Amino acid sequence: xxxxxxxRRLLKEIKxxxxxxxxKNGLFDxxxxxxxxxxxxxxxxxxxxxxxxxxxxxxxxxxxxxNNPMAVAEKLNTDIISKWKEVANISVIxxxxxxxxxxxxxxxxxxxxxxxxxxxxxxxENGGGIKIQVEFVSxxxxxxxxxxxxxxxxxxxxLSNIFTANGYDVCREYYVNDYGSQIEKFSLCIAVIYLKxxxxxxxxxxxxxxxxxxxxxxxxxxxxxxxxxxxxxAGQADAGFKLMLEKSRKDNGADLEKITGQFxxxxxxxxxxxxxxxxxxxxxxxxxxxxxxxWFYESSLYSDKNFEKTVMELEKKNLIYKKxxxxxxxxxxxGDEKDRVVIRxxxxxxxxxxxxxxxxxxxxxxxxRLIYILGADHHGYIKRLHAIGRAxxxxxxxxxxxxxxxxxxxxxxxxxxxxKRKGNxxxxxxxxxxxxxxxxxxxxxxxxxxxxxxxxxxxAKQKSSTNPVYYVQYAHARIANxxxxxxxxxxxxxxxxxxGELNLPANWIELRKNKAALKDINDSAEGFExxxxxxxxxxDFSNLKLSSNEETELAKTLILYPDALNDACVNQAPYxxxxxxxxxxxxxxxxxxxxxxxxETILNTSRFKIVLLTRIVLACAxxxxxxxxxxxx
RNA sequence: GCGCCUGUAGCUCAGUUGGAUAGAGCGGUGGUCUACGAAACCAAAGGUCGGAGGUUCGAAUCCUCUCAGGCGCGCCA
Numbered sequence: 001x002x003x004x005x006x007x008r009r010l011l012k013e014i015k016x017x018x019x020x021x022x023x024k025n026g027l028f029d030x031x032x033x034x035x036x037x038x039x040x041x042x043x044x045x046x047x048x049x050x051x052x053x054x055x056x057x058x059x060x061x062x063x064x065x066x067n068n069p070m071a072v073a074e075k076l077n078t079d080i081i082s083k084w085k086e087v088a089n090i091s092v093i094x095x096x097x098x099x100x101x102x103x104x105x106x107x108x109x110x111x112x113x114x115x116x117x118x119x120x121x122x123x124x125e126n127g128g129g130i131k132i133q134v135e136f137v138s139x140x141x142x143x144x145x146x147x148x149x150x151x152x153x154x155x156x157x158x159l160s161n162i163f164t165a166n167g168y169d170v171c172r173e174y175y176v177n178d179y180g181s182q183i184e185k186f187s188l189c190i191a192v193i194y195l196k197x198x199x200x201x202x203x204x205x206x207x208x209x210x211x212x213x214x215x216x217x218x219x220x221x222x223x224x225x226x227x228x229x230x231x232x233x234a235g236q237a238d239a240g241f242k243l244m245l246e247k248s249r250k251d252n253g254a255d256l257e258k259i260t261g262q263f264x265x266x267x268x269x270x271x272x273x274x275x276x277x278x279x280x281x282x283x284x285x286x287x288x289x290x291x292x293x294x295w296f297y298e299s300s301l302y303s304d305k306n307f308e309k310t311v312m313e314l315e316k317k318n319l320i321y322k323k324x325x326x327x328x329x330x331x332x333x334x335g336d337e338k339d340r341v342v343i344r345x346x347x348x349x350x351x352x353x354x355x356x357x358x359x360x361x362x363x364x365x366x367x368x369r370l371i372y373i374l375g376a377d378h379h380g381y382i383k384r385l386h387a388i389g390r391a392x393x394x395x396x397x398x399x400x401x402x403x404x405x406x407x408x409x410x411x412x413x414x415x416x417x418x419x420k421r422k423g424n425x426x427x428x429x430x431x432x433x434x435x436x437x438x439x440x441x442x443x444x445x446x447x448x449x450x451x452x453x454x455x456x457x458x459x460a461k462q463k464s465s466t467n468p469v470y471y472v473q474y475a476h477a478r479i480a481n482x483x484x485x486x487x488x489x490x491x492x493x494x495x496x497x498x499x500g501e502l503n504l505p506a507n508w509i510e511l512r513k514n515k516a517a518l519k520d521i522n523d524s525a526e527g528f529e530x531x532x533x534x535x536x537x538x539x540d541f542s543n544l545k546l547s548s549n550e551e552t553e554l555a556k557t558l559i560l561y562p563d564a565l566n567d568a569c570v571n572q573a574p575y576x577x578x579x580x581x582x583x584x585x586x587x588x589x590x591x592x593x594x595x596x597x598x599x600e601t602i603l604n605t606s607r608f609k610i611v612l613l614t615r616i617v618l619a620c621a622x623x624x625x626x627x628x629x630x631x632x633x
Numbered sequence: 634g635c636g637c638c639u640g641u642a643g644c645u646c647a648g649u650u651g652g653a654u655a656g657a658g659c660g661g662u663g664g665u666c667u668a669c670g671a672a673a674c675c676a677a678a679g680g681u682c683g684g685a686g687g688u689u690c691g692a693a694u695c696c697u698c699u700c701a702g703g704c705g706c707g708c709c710a
Contacts, residue, residue, distance in 0.1 A: 045653075046654080140710070142710095324708080328708090376638065379704070380705050383636090403637075406703070446645095446646080454644095478672095592669080599669085633672070
């Protein structure tokens with residue numbers, strides 16, 4: 001990591017400088033150093049011609065010490081920055097900016113590092129192995145995933161990948177809401193359809209789940225286990241029962257439930273239904289390259305008298321009280337807007353009761369940091385989750401709630417709210433089928449969590465060649481093509497190059513003698529990876545030459561990947577990876593257009609090596625986003 | 634009514650805790666292929682940063698007010 005390291009070094013040296021020179025006049029307080037110096041930036045300047053990097057340190061310092069910014073800048077330059085080996089061509093400009101370029105010495109040294117680290121290039125240990133749990137999607141198992149879930153899934157998974165690459169121990173968790181009244185309703189719907197499909201004459205609950213969905217689930221249940229969920233098979237032919245069913249059509253839901261329960265095992269059907277739905281959801285997520293480490297079932301919170309024990313604990317800590325025959329949690333004493341009901345009149349626990357137990361459970365499992373990624377429709381949760389955390393004596397900083405804004409659907413210029421499209425449903429599965437996982441993943445992680453993004457269905461449906469994901473993938477495919485070309489050229493004996501500069505893998509030399517084996521390698525699934533991997537292993541990347549501006553710029557972008565990865569982590573912003581990728585791909589295309597790697601029969605080995613390194617970085621970054629790195633398109 | 638989020642080019646969005654001439658992509662305009670893949674490259678055009686005040690050397694960024702949009706505010710989950 002270059003930028004972050006330099007900034008840290010700069011701050012450290014400035015502190016020493018300040019404490020020695022300025023402290024005596026009282027302008028600088030060592031205890032407040034962090035706050036006073038926090039405004040110091042070291043980053044790429046807006047205008048590239050100023051340099052690769054720039055710092056406003058002199059201006060911040062000048063305001064503390066009441067000195068002339070230009071004079072301070074000159075001093076910082078001679079005393080500190082000019083001594084850095086990483087930089088070159090330093091200049092001090094008007095208000096007090098210090099601009100500089102990355103030294104070629106540093107660039108070359110770090111290019112070699114890319115080949116050495118390969119798949120792990122850019123990774124760091126900043127996380128220090130801290131256990132961090134990311135809970136996301138957690139859609140109810142009573143329906144399919146909608147477009148919004150797709151966005152949160154992409155963001156959550158990419159963010160998890162970014163955390164892992166930054167040295168955190170990440171657990172991706174999906175919380176399955178399989179307990180409570182919604183599940184009871186879902187179970188009843190399933191049981192009703194189940195009985196109906198065996199000839200029973202029941203009416204479908206009016207406020208039930210979409211019938212098509214439930215029918216789908218039931219047909220799978222019947223396909224796998226037939227009438228196994230009947231309580232009484234004899235009842236089917238009973239005339240008295242039929243009368244009862246007739247009557248039930250006019251009755252209310254309570255009777256419907258009673259009658260249904262008499263003949264079918266509602267809760268078992270419900271459990272099976274939930275499993276089927278979760279299976280579907282995980283399949284959809286799998287299509288998006290997302291695998292959860294843990295599927296946590298809400299119902300498991302209620303086993304072993306855990307609920308009763310938790311309530312007793314809360315009572316002991318004086319966190320709950322009774323009012324209007326219900327049991328309340330004193331959430332307002334811990335920052336929530338009001339107190340929350342834990343047990344309803346009648347003894348049923350609320351969803352909030354689960355929240356309490358779930359959070360306690362997470363802490364008990366040893367996670368240091370908890371991240372909840374919630375949809376904007378759940379933003380009311382932030383305060384109550386923090387309230388639980390505080391009451392449990394946890395540091396609020398370790399319970400982070402990230403709110404992902406909703407996705408608005410646009411079709412032919414018309415906008416739809418996701419929730420209003422129940423009649424004409426366009427689900428995540430449909431989107432994946434229409435545009436493919438790569439485009440979905442790339443697009444959904446391309447914006448910050450905060451943007452209210454529009455998803456244009458009509459645009460997504462047409463496979464636009466101007467799609468940024470193709471642009472990035474195309475860079476990778478181009479490189480794969482070059483690598484193949486080089487291999488073929490060598491084996492066919494049509495390519496000349498200085499062998500000292502490019503060490504060919506041993507198996508290539510074998511292939512030159514035995515061309516029949518070539519086809520086998522090419523046809524094998526790992527063929528390309530073998531070609532690429534052996535090239536990386538057999539070569540030294542510290543001796544390449546950067547002979548043009550385009551190559552130098554590309555190389556600098558390559559070595560700044562670790563910084564991009566760090567930034568994406570610190571800011572919890574996967575979109576920064578998208579931006580980096582786009583910039584890298586652009587720089588590669590630009591380079592490619594201006595310089596030939598293979599010129600007629602001559603291979604430029606330095607350029608070829610840069611291309612190999614570019615491929616590594618493209619693949620690393622694409623992997624973080626869960627987007628494939630194709631060899632052909 | 635209260636709370637959270639958003640408003641930047643025709644469209645979709647960046648702009649890291651206040652910094653230099655507000656940036657990309659798409660679309661539109663005009664150029665590039667007997668060339669390692671043109672799914673690419675190059676050039677110019679496009680803006681009172683929703684509006685109004687304020688804070689200071691300096692504001693898209695911070696404060697106040699205001700307009701517009703999204704989402705919440707249950708003994709539902």
